[in-house]
Amino acid sequence: MPLFNILVLGGDHIGPEVVAEAVKVIRAAEAHPAVSKKNINFNLDFDLLGGQSIDVHGIPLTPQVVEKAKKSHAVLFGAVGGPKWGMTGALRPETSVLDLRKALNCWANIRPCKIPSPGVAKCSPVKESVVKGTDFIVLRENCGGVYFGEKMETADYSHDVWGYHRWEIERIARMAAYLARKHGGATGPSKITSIDKANVLAVCRLWRDAVARVHDDEFPEIPLFNQLSDSLALLMVKNPRSLNGIVLCDNIFGDLFSDEAAAIVGSLGFSPSACLAGIPGGEEKTTGMYEPSHGSAPDLAPNKANPIATIQSAAMMLRYSCDLDFLADAIDDAISIALDDKAARGLEVRTGDIGGAASTTEMGDAVVSALNQVLNNLKI
Ligand code: NAD
């Protein structure tokens, strides 16, 4: 009887709202006969993170939450931060995200860039003819680089060291190979485009060399290309389809380019993510952390944010941490139906960021209703 322990950390502003919709979808799945007959159950535990935790405990991430997270199969997280707590003081909600990723050793952050349904391709600020068919993954190194280098801060001079060890680059390159094979499926592995600024930065010359060597030794059959970060910024808007495959980035480039990728698909509300501590299916027991790429968008609370990215993140959790691919696929299909079928029938359920007027909860309800339809038709 599979029982999955999930720690749910909503965070601040829209964080708890979008997470509530993902929880609603998980609960609906669990209750459906096609799933309950397999005795699949989710034990959800809820706790505080970020600003909410500062208000109650005086710190953004408590040791108790870290302990609970380590004992769980997965963490489902919303977003933290907001004007009340600021983002430059000593006590910042945002440090909780980095500290939790580090505590769980979630060194790989998988951020897919794919339009969830053909009908929403027109929501992109970029022409539909340019964005349609876009399907790449920004793979972000998540526990190293300038985010975690030595820091020095004074009133007149500050620095953050941007360094990588060869082994940190090699392991994320191996994850890129794993994802390239999955992404390409039966047609053979997709290509890997590795991003750096090797014409200027020493850390990027190591990056390029380490990626090339592990590629040549371990997965020479996967096409590998190098792309300078500045021209990637251009290419991602000009011809995003040309990146289809895996876009391998260090930590800071991955942060920047995953937001740019979200604009290509029309909204941060379509940009999910999975933070993993190892290649799925490996021997070691690890906890994955699943979160939308977006922040706490204080402007959208209450009830105006798009919950799709968080629901997609929950689907990634079912795929990578629970081995429930059939349910992850069913949720992805339900999202597509909720966004498109109703639009075709003139009953558009879309939030404001994608041109509609639906609330967060209405969007979640539409996914639940589509999920029941998908599960009813499932032959299992
Ligand atoms: P943001 O991602 O919150 O918002 C950027 C833009 O995208 C805004 O216009 C917002 O309205 C829109 N947006 C974001 N999520 C959306 C959604 N689900 N549906 C529709 N539109 C959405 O970034 P920001 O404004 O730069 O930061 C706000 C706060 O969030 C800051 O405190 C920042 O530090 C924090 N932040 C937290 C995380 C995290 O917790 N993982 C990530 C990024 C930013």
Ligand code: IPM
């Ligand atoms: C993200 C966010 C975080 C990051 C912040 C909130 C620490 O921007 O998940 O993309 O920079 O990783």
Ligand code: MN
């Ligand atoms: Mn970011």
